[in-house]
Amino acid sequence: MLKAIQGGSKKSPRGGRARPVYPSPSSRPIDNTQTRKAGGRWRDKFNAYLELNRHELFVSLERLVDTPFSSLMTIGVLAAALTLAISFYLVVANLNQLTLGLQSTSQISLFLRDEVQDGHARKLAEKIQLNPDVQQTGMISKAQGMQDFLAYSGFAEAIQALESNPLPIVIQVQPASSATEPRQLEKLLAEFRQYVEVDRVILDMGWAQRLRALIELFEQAVMVLSIFLAAGVLLIIASTIRQELHKRRDEIIICKLIGATDGFIRRPFIFTGFWLGFFSAIMAWFVVAVMVLALKNPIENLSGQYDGNFHVLFLSYPETFIFFIVASTLGVTGSWMILQIQLRQLIPE
Amino acid sequence: MLKFEHVSKRYPEAGEVLRNINFSLDHGEMAFLTGHSGAGKSTLLRLIAVIERCSRGHIWLDGASVNDAKTGQIPVLRRKIGLIFQDYKLLHDRTVFDNVALPLVIAGYGHQEIGRRVRAALDKVGLLGKENKYPVTLSGGEQQRVGIARAVVNKPPMILADEPTGNLDPELSSEIMKLFEQFQQVGVTILIATHDISLISKMNYRVLKLAQGELTSD
Ligand SMILES: Nc1ncnc2c1ncn2[C@@H]1O[C@H](COP(=O)(O)OP(=O)(O)OP(=O)(O)O)[C@@H](O)[C@H]1O
Ligand SMILES: [Mg+2]
Numbered sequence: 250m251l252k253a254i255q256g257g258s259k260k261s262p263r264g265g266r267a268r269p270v271y272p273s274p275s276s277r278p279i280d281n282t283q284t285r286k287a288g289g290r291w292r293d294k295f296n297a298y299l300e301l302n303r304h305e306l307f308v309s310l311e312r313l314v315d316t317p318f319s320s321l322m323t324i325g326v327l328a329a330a331l332t333l334a335i336s337f338y339l340v341v342a343n344l345n346q347l348t349l350g351l352q353s354t355s356q357i358s359l360f361l362r363d364e365v366q367d368g369h370a371r372k373l374a375e376k377i378q379l380n381p382d383v384q385q386t387g388m389i390s391k392a393q394g395m396q397d398f399l400a401y402s403g404f405a406e407a408i409q410a411l412e413s414n415p416l417p418i419v420i421q422v423q424p425a426s427s428a429t430e431p432r433q434l435e436k437l438l439a440e441f442r443q444y445v446e447v448d449r450v451i452l453d454m455g456w457a458q459r460l461r462a463l464i465e466l467f468e469q470a471v472m473v474l475s476i477f478l479a480a481g482v483l484l485i486i487a488s489t490i491r492q493e494l495h496k497r498r499d500e501i502i503i504c505k506l507i508g509a510t511d512g513f514i515r516r517p518f519i520f521t522g523f524w525l526g527f528f529s530a531i532m533a534w535f536v537v538a539v540m541v542l543a544l545k546n547p548i549e550n551l552s553g554q555y556d557g558n559f560h561v562l563f564l565s566y567p568e569t570f571i572f573f574i575v576a577s578t579l580g581v582t583g584s585w586m587i588l589q590i591q592l593r594q595l596i597p598e
Numbered sequence: 599m600l601k602f603e604h605v606s607k608r609y610p611e612a613g614e615v616l617r618n619i620n621f622s623l624d625h626g627e628m629a630f631l632t633g634h635s636g637a638g639k640s641t642l643l644r645l646i647a648v649i650e651r652c653s654r655g656h657i658w659l660d661g662a663s664v665n666d667a668k669t670g671q672i673p674v675l676r677r678k679i680g681l682i683f684q685d686y687k688l689l690h691d692r693t694v695f696d697n698v699a700l701p702l703v704i705a706g707y708g709h710q711e712i713g714r715r716v717r718a719a720l721d722k723v724g725l726l727g728k729e730n731k732y733p734v735t736l737s738g739g740e741q742q743r744v745g746i747a748r749a750v751v752n753k754p755p756m757i758l759a760d761e762p763t764g765n766l767d768p769e770l771s772s773e774i775m776k777l778f779e780q781f782q783q784v785g786v787t788i789l790i791a792t793h794d795i796s797l798i799s800k801m802n803y804r805v806l807k808l809a810q811g812e813l814t815s816d
Contacts, residue, residue: 293707293708293711294706294707294708296708297706297707297708297709298706300708300709301703301706500689502687503687503688503689504700504704505673505676506647506649506676506681506683506687507676507677507681507700507701507704507748508673508674508675508676508677508701508704508705509673509704510670510673510704511670511673513673513704
């Protein structure tokens, strides 16, 4: 912004419009009649502080507008990262919604010890049935198991050659619909393992549960990816602010020489970081909105053909709000980080 | 107001630029600091404003130790000093008004107070009416006066001026000096670095003379 202070270049000031340090007083008549009450000075200072902040906020906005090309490039890169992040977030949200209404039942098979008799097994099945997390139990006796085996496997002759029936009694447990979460199932399994009659417990997860587990994995991957994307956003903002810092080095030095605190010097850069985050959030939001609009009809048509009532989810109002807050905070944090590192290096005391 | 005790400053590249400097200025005193080019005048002023730290000795400003000022206290210390630079150090993308207003903005004044004080300061240096110009459209002397207005606008108890008349014709120079005298009369302590001997001799003020980094006469 500041050109060659020391070089004494006699170029006319930049083509941009005048950027007043402060609202020009010529537009406001001086109010000499104003009387100051006790404590008024503190109030004045506070008002001046607010005014300064408001003013600086828009001055830093103006600076971005003054260099539209480089600002847009930076915002575009930031928006790309943010777009990726929300897209993944929405994919997860939509997939979760997909499995929400789906009911598929898991099944637990209890293989009993060889010495357990049918009668005893039946009693055990009845006992298990009393568990509120269990919807239904069924028992496959040794004989029944053998019949099934003979019918479905090709080893009939080999099996018949055996003297005794090697197949165990199996109790099949269908968990109640209230107990479909992996954690609840795990609890049931642990319970069943404690029965002395039980040899082995096998969980046969329903496909919806499998899908859910898969989505959970995907969700974690997205989480990790989002952290990387956020780090990328921080770095891009930090590097942009760093360039700005170097461009305005002379100005910063002058301000320091006449008593500016670090806070005063930091402020415009923090605001720039805020604007960068904020505008890239807007851009990313629009890109994602367009994508969702484009995909909405095809997806919902497809879902209709399969009798589904799937509605493509977009960011809700609170989510949009949070997204904007997060993006702006990233902007502020990124510039704050680099200021913390560079301000001391740039201007050695 | 200002006190130097056995102050030395050495640069790794240039060696000992100031050697065992001792002097003090009372409240409301005005003094000139002279010496050949490279004698260390600017360096001495820089030590007071903590732009540099002295290598040895002790500096006191307004009862407070400059040596012990922590980084966080430097801004407060500098607001007690109106600095006038050899190379003006104006912000070239801001108007004259905004340049002069900067110390007040930094100190957190409201816009009414700022407007009044800036105009008063510009009036003093004879630049009223040029508020909306940019520094590059002004002559060297005018820029120098903008720098002076900026230094006095916050009514600091001390003014340090580095060659404040370097770019002014004799007539303007003596006007600026009269201005400094006016400040001195209201109790401001002023230290002016200059090698304009004729200017000094015309005025009857204390002269601190530096030669090869030592204070040779007081
Ligand atoms: N930052 C620095 N690093 C190293 N040496 C320096 C630095 N600043 C000044 N010097 C040296 O200190 C000496 C005194 O410099 P200074 O600027 O104080 O002189 P001066 O009396 O103000 O001269 P002039 O009248 O030309 O302005 C010079 O020899 C210069 O080379
Ligand atoms: Mg000098």
